[in-house]
Amino acid sequence: MNKPADKQVSLRRDLSDPLPIPDAGIDKAIEIMRSGRLFRYGEFSGGASEVALLERDFAALLGRRYAAAFNSCGSAIFVALKCVGIQPGDSVLVNGFTLAPVPGAIEHAGAKPVFVECADECRIDLQDLESKAAGGARVLLMSHMRGHLADMDAVVAICERAGIVLVEDCAHTLGARWNGRLSGTFGSISCFSLQSFKHINAGEGGVLVTDDDDIAAQAILYSGSYMLYAQNGARPDLEVFERYKRDIPNLSLRMHELTAAVARPQLDLLASRVRQWARNYDLLARLLDEINEVQVAQRLRGEDYVGSSIQFRILSLAPGQICNVLDACGKRGVDIKWFGRNEAQGFTSTWRDWRYVCDPQDLSQTTRMLERLCDMRIPIDLDREEAGIIAQIISEEIAAHSA
Numbered sequence: 001m002n003k004p005a006d007k008q009v010s011l012r013r014d015l016s017d018p019l020p021i022p023d024a025g026i027d028k029a030i031e032i033m034r035s036g037r038l039f040r041y042g043e044f045s046g047g048a049s050e051v052a053l054l055e056r057d058f059a060a061l062l063g064r065r066y067a068a069a070f071n072s073c074g075s076a077i078f079v080a081l082k083c084v085g086i087q088p089g090d091s092v093l094v095n096g097f098t099l100a101p102v103p104g105a106i107e108h109a110g111a112k113p114v115f116v117e118c119a120d121e122c123r124i125d126l127q128d129l130e131s132k133a134a135g136g137a138r139v140l141l142m143s144h145m146r147g148h149l150a151d152m153d154a155v156v157a158i159c160e161r162a163g164i165v166l167v168e169d170c171a172h173t174l175g176a177r178w179n180g181r182l183s184g185t186f187g188s189i190s191c192f193s194l195q196s197f198k199h200i201n202a203g204e205g206g207v208l209v210t211d212d213d214d215i216a217a218q219a220i221l222y223s224g225s226y227m228l229y230a231q232n233g234a235r236p237d238l239e240v241f242e243r244y245k246r247d248i249p250n251l252s253l254r255m256h257e258l259t260a261a262v263a264r265p266q267l268d269l270l271a272s273r274v275r276q277w278a279r280n281y282d283l284l285a286r287l288l289d290e291i292n293e294v295q296v297a298q299r300l301r302g303e304d305y306v307g308s309s310i311q312f313r314i315l316s317l318a319p320g321q322i323c324n325v326l327d328a329c330g331k332r333g334v335d336i337k338w339f340g341r342n343e344a345q346g347f348t349s350t351w352r353d354w355r356y357v358c359d360p361q362d363l364s365q366t367t368r369m370l371e372r373l374c375d376m377r378i379p380i381d382l383d384r385e386e387a388g389i390i391a392q393i394i395s396e397e398i399a400a401h402s403a
C-alpha cells in the first residue's frame with residue numbers, strides 16, 4: 001500500500017543540475033566579450049585564441065598529438081567519418097544503443113548505420129560485432145554509451161582482424177580508462193563532447209583527437225579554418241595542409257571563443273571530478289543493488305568509469321508497472337529516464353525512433369534490454385543522505401507497484 005503522501009520523503013534537489021563554471025572561465029569569458037574577439041581566428045594579431053589553447057591542452061590531456069575543436073561532438077563525429085574516407089552509401093558499424101546525434105552524424109555523411117547488438121550491461125555485443133565486422137563496413141563508430149566501456153582490447157583486435165577503422169565516441173568517457181589506458185586513445189580518431197550533461201560543461205562543443213597527420217589536417221580544414229589553420233593549437237606541420245587545402249570544403253563547424261573560455265579551466269578539474277563521480281556512483285550502485293527487483297548494469301574489471309549517470313534494469317515488473325514506478329519516483333523528485341516508453345521522451349530515443357534508417361534491422365536483443373533500462377543522472381555533489389533517499393524512494397515505489 002502507498003503511504004499517505006505527507007509521510008513520504010522526497011528528494012529536494014534537481015538531479016539534472018549542470019556543473020558550475022569556474023570563476024577563471026567566467027572571468028575569461030567577460031574579458032573576451034569586452035575585447036569583442038569572439039571569433040577564434042584573427043587576421044593580423046598573433047596571440048593564441050582560447051580555442052587554440054583548448055586544443056593544445058586537450059591533446060596534452062589525452063596524450064594524443066592533435067586536437068581539433070568543433071561546435072559539437074556530433075559535428076566532430078561527422079567530420080571523423082569524412083576524414084576516414086566514408087562515402088555516401090558506405091556502411092558504418094555502430095552500437096544499437098547510442099544517442100541520436102550518432103546515427104545523425106552517419107546520416108549526415110550519407111552513410112548507412114549497421115547497428116550492432118547491445119548486451120544487458122549496456123555494452124556492445126562482441127559476438128555480434130565480430131560477425132557484422134565481416135559484412136563489408138570499413139568503420140566501427142564505437143559509442144561508449146552512458147560511459148560503459150567494452151573490453152577495448154577485444155574490440156581493437158576484432159577491428160584489426162577485419163581491417164576496420166575504429167572511431168571512438170567518447171562523449172561519456174572523458175577521463176575514463178580501460179585497463180589503465182584513457183578512453184579516446186584506442187581509436188584512430190576519438191570525439192568528445194562539451195555539452196552541459198557531459199564531463200566538461202561548455203553548453204555545447206566537441207573535440208576530435210588523433211595522432212595521424214593527414215586526418216588532423218583534414219579535420220581542421222573541414223572545421224572551417226579558412227587559410228588561417230596555422231593558428232590552430234594542436235596541428236600537424238603546415239606542409240601537410242598543402243596536400244589538402246584546395247580539396248577539403250570549409251564546413252563552418254568551428255568552436256566559439258566563449259565556449260573554449262568556459263571549458264578550458266575545467267580541464268584541470270577533470271581528475272577530481274572523476275574521483276568524486278566514482279564515489280557517488282559506487283555508493284548509489286551499492287544501495288540500488290540491495291533492492292530485489294533492481295539490477296545495476298555490471299561493470300567490467302578493467303573499467304575505470306566516470307559515474308556521471310547510472311543505468312539499471314527493473315526486473316519482473318511489466319512495462320506498464322515500470323512506467324507507474326518511474327512516474328511516482330518523479331513526483332517525489334527522483335527523475336529517472338526509461339528507454340522502454342512507447343513514445344521516446346527527452347534523450348531516450350532509440351534505434352526504433354530513427355526511421356530515416358531505411359534498412360530493416362533485427363535488434364531483438366537490444367530491444368529486450370532497452371525495455372527494462374532505466375537511466376539516472378548523478379550530480380557531482382550528491383551526498384550520502386540524498387543517495388539514501390533516492391534508493392529508499394525507488395525501493396518504496398517498486399514495492400507499492402508490484403502488488
Ligand SMILES: *Cc1c(COP(=O)(O)O)cnc(C)c1O
Nearest residue numbers: 072073074099101145171193195
Ligand atoms: C552527447 C552525446 C553525443 C553528442 O554530443 P553533442 O556534443 O551533443 O553533439 C554523442 N554520443 C553520445 C554517446 C553522447 O552522449
